[in-house]
Amino acid sequence: MQAFVSHVTAALSGGSQRSGYPWGYFRIMTTTTRSLVVLGAGTAGTMVVNKLRHRLPTTEWRITVVDRDDAHDYQPGYLFLPFGLIEPDQVRRSRHALITEGVELVLGDVDRVDPTAREVSLLDGRTLRYDELVIATGTTPRPDQTPGMLGPEWHRSVGEFYTYEGALALRESLAAFSGGRLVVHVTEMPIKCPVAPLEFTFLADDFLGRRGLRDRTEIVFVTPLDGAFTKPVASRELGHLLADKRITVETDFLVEHVDQERRVLVSYDEREVPYDQLVTVPLNMGADFVARSGLGDELNYVPVDKHTSQSTEHPSIFVLGDASNIPTSKAGSVAHFSVEVFAENFVEHARGQAMTHSFDGHANCFVESGGGKAMLLDFNYDTEPLTGTFPLPRLGPMTLLKESRANHLGKLAFRHLYWNLLLPGRPLGLPAQMSMAGKVPAAVSA
Amino acid sequence: MPTTTIAGHAVEVNDEGFLTRPDQWSDELGSELARLIGIELTDDHWKLVHFLRDDFAEQGETATLRRVSTRTGTPVKSLFELFPGKPAKKMAYVAGLPKPKGCV
Numbered sequence: 001m002q003a004f005v006s007h008v009t010a011a012l013s014g015g016s017q018r019s020g021y022p023w024g025y026f027r028i029m030t031t032t033t034r035s036l037v038v039l040g041a042g043t044a045g046t047m048v049v050n051k052l053r054h055r056l057p058t059t060e061w062r063i064t065v066v067d068r069d070d071a072h073d074y075q076p077g078y079l080f081l082p083f084g085l086i087e088p089d090q091v092r093r094s095r096h097a098l099i100t101e102g103v104e105l106v107l108g109d110v111d112r113v114d115p116t117a118r119e120v121s122l123l124d125g126r127t128l129r130y131d132e133l134v135i136a137t138g139t140t141p142r143p144d145q146t147p148g149m150l151g152p153e154w155h156r157s158v159g160e161f162y163t164y165e166g167a168l169a170l171r172e173s174l175a176a177f178s179g180g181r182l183v184v185h186v187t188e189m190p191i192k193c194p195v196a197p198l199e200f201t202f203l204a205d206d207f208l209g210r211r212g213l214r215d216r217t218e219i220v221f222v223t224p225l226d227g228a229f230t231k232p233v234a235s236r237e238l239g240h241l242l243a244d245k246r247i248t249v250e251t252d253f254l255v256e257h258v259d260q261e262r263r264v265l266v267s268y269d270e271r272e273v274p275y276d277q278l279v280t281v282p283l284n285m286g287a288d289f290v291a292r293s294g295l296g297d298e299l300n301y302v303p304v305d306k307h308t309s310q311s312t313e314h315p316s317i318f319v320l321g322d323a324s325n326i327p328t329s330k331a332g333s334v335a336h337f338s339v340e341v342f343a344e345n346f347v348e349h350a351r352g353q354a355m356t357h358s359f360d361g362h363a364n365c366f367v368e369s370g371g372g373k374a375m376l377l378d379f380n381y382d383t384e385p386l387t388g389t390f391p392l393p394r395l396g397p398m399t400l401l402k403e404s405r406a407n408h409l410g411k412l413a414f415r416h417l418y419w420n421l422l423l424p425g426r427p428l429g430l431p432a433q434m435s436m437a438g439k440v441p442a443a444v445s446a
Numbered sequence: 447m448p449t450t451t452i453a454g455h456a457v458e459v460n461d462e463g464f465l466t467r468p469d470q471w472s473d474e475l476g477s478e479l480a481r482l483i484g485i486e487l488t489d490d491h492w493k494l495v496h497f498l499r500d501d502f503a504e505q506g507e508t509a510t511l512r513r514v515s516t517r518t519g520t521p522v523k524s525l526f527e528l529f530p531g532k533p534a535k536k537m538a539y540v541a542g543l544p545k546p547k548g549c550v
Contacts, residue, residue, distance in 0.1 A: 188512065226532075230547075252532055254511070256523065268526040298516040327547060
C-alpha cells in the first residue's frame with residue numbers, strides 16, 4: 001500500500017506518468033483522510049478501535065479514542081476484590097498499552113457533542129472533528145442520586161463494589177465485619193452486570209461461612225424487581241439457590257433514601273430494611289455529556305437501532321457497550337458480540353454501502369455461586385436464559401443455569417482471555433449470534 | 447391467550463391478567479381495570495394513564511417508573527401514593543399495556 005501511495009503522490013506532483021491516469025482516479029486518491037472518533041476506551045471502545053484499525057486503511061481513516069484517564073479496569077474483577085480472591089494489580093492496566101498502533105489516545109473529559117457540526121468539545125477547550133462518531137462511555141454508578149447514600153459512612157457501612165476504590169474499601173469493611181445484618185441492595189434497573197449483586201451475595205455467604213461468621217449473620221437481598229431476577233427460568237433457578245443458602249429476599253423495594261445514622265434503607269412505600277453492613281448498587285446512568293448534548297433518554301442512554309447500534313436520530317453516531325438503550329444486559333459480553341457485528345457493518349457503512357449484519361442481543365455470562373462453583377447464562381433479545389448445555393470451543397460443553405466447578409474455572413480463565421484476546425480484537429471462537437443447540441426450551445424445563 | 451370479559455368487552459389477557467392487545471383498551475375499560483385492583487381513578491391518575499398510552503404508542507414499550515416520573519413531572523413518592531405498592535405494574539395494568547421490562 002505504501003509503495004502504491006508514493007507512486008500516486010509522485011504522479012500528483014507532476015511526474016511524467018501524470019497523463020496516464022484519468023482525472024477521476026486522482027480525485028479519489030486526493031480525498032482527505034476521514035476521521036473516526038470513539039468516546040470511551042473501556043471494553044467496547046477499546047475493541048472498536050483495535051478491530052477497526054486492522055480493517056480500515058490508515059490512508060483513509062484516522063482513528064482517535066478519548067478517555068478521561070489512563071486506567072483500564074477488568075471490571076468483572078471488582079466482584080472478587082472485596083473477598084481477597086483477586087489482587088488489585090490483576091484488575092488494572094494502562095489504556096495506552098491496550099490500544100493498537102495507529103490509534104491516537106486523547107486524555108480529556110468530554111463536554112459535549114455537536115452532531116450538526118460533527119464536533120466533540122472537551123472540557124479543557126480542545127475540539128475534535130469527526131466524520132463518524134462512536135459513543136462508548138458506558139454507565140456509571142451514581143450514589144449522588146439517592147438521598148443519604150453519600151455521607152460520612154459512604155465506602156464504610158454503606159459499601160459498594162462497582163468501582164475500584166469502592167471494591168477495595170469494601171475489602172476493609174468485610175475484613176472487620178463480625179456478624180449482624182449484611183444487606184445487598186439494588187437501587188434501580190437497569191444496572192451494569194445485573195447478576196453481579198446475586199454473585200456478590202453468594203460469595204459473601206461462602207466468605208462468612210469460611211470465617212465462622214455465617215451463623216451470626218443474616219444476609220438479605222433487596223431488589224426493586226419482583227423476584228431474584230427478571231427472566232422467569234433464571235429467576236427460578238437463582239431463587240432456589242438463595243433459599244438453599246438461607247438468604248432472605250425483599251422484593252419490589254424502591255429505595256427513597258438511606259438513613260446512615262439509624263442504618264436503615266427506607267422505601268417509597270415506607271418500608272424499612274435495617275443493616276449493619278450495606279452493600280448497595282447505586283442508580284446507574286450514562287455519561288452527563290450525553291444529556292448536555294441532548295442525545296440521551298431520562299437515564300442518559302442514547303436511543304439506537306438495537307440491531308445496528310446506529311443512533312436513531314443521527315446516522316453518523318453509533319453507540320456501543322453500556323451507553324445505548326438496547327433492551328438487554330449492560331455487560332461486557334453484550335459489548336463484545338455487538339462490537340463484532342458493528343465492525344462488519346462499519347466497514348460497509350464506510351464504503352457507503354448498506355449495513356448487512358444484525359445484532360441479536362446475544363449475551364452470555366458466568367454467574368459465580370460460591371464454593372468454587374458457577375453457573376452459565378446464555379441468552380438474546382428473544383430467548384431468555386435457559387437450562388441445558390453450551391458448546392464452548394476447546395473446553396467442551398458447559399452446563400447452563402446449573403452450578404458446576406467447570407463454569408467457575410471458565411470464569412477465572414476469562415480474565416486472561418479478556419486482556420489477551422478480547423481487547424486486542426482477536427477471535428474468541430464464540431459466535432456473535434446465539435444458538436439454541438443444547439438448550440432446553442422453557443416450556444419443557446420446568 | 448385466555449379471553450375474559452371486562453366491562454362488557456371480551457378482551458385477551460395473559461396469565462397475570464394484563465391485556466395482551468393494547469388496541470382493545472378504552473377509558474371505560476381502564477376505569478374497570480383500576481376498580482379490579484381497588485383504585486378509583488382521579489384526574490391525577492388519568493394524566494399518568496394517558497401519558498403511558500401515548501408514550502407506548504410512540505416508543506413501542508411501556509414507560510418505566512422513572513420515565514413516567516421524569517416526563518410527567520410527578521414525584522416517585524406520588525406515584526406510590528396513587529398506585530400503592532407496585533406503581534409501575536399497576537399503571538401498566540390499568541393502561542392495558544405490558545409490564546415494563548426489567549432488563550436481565
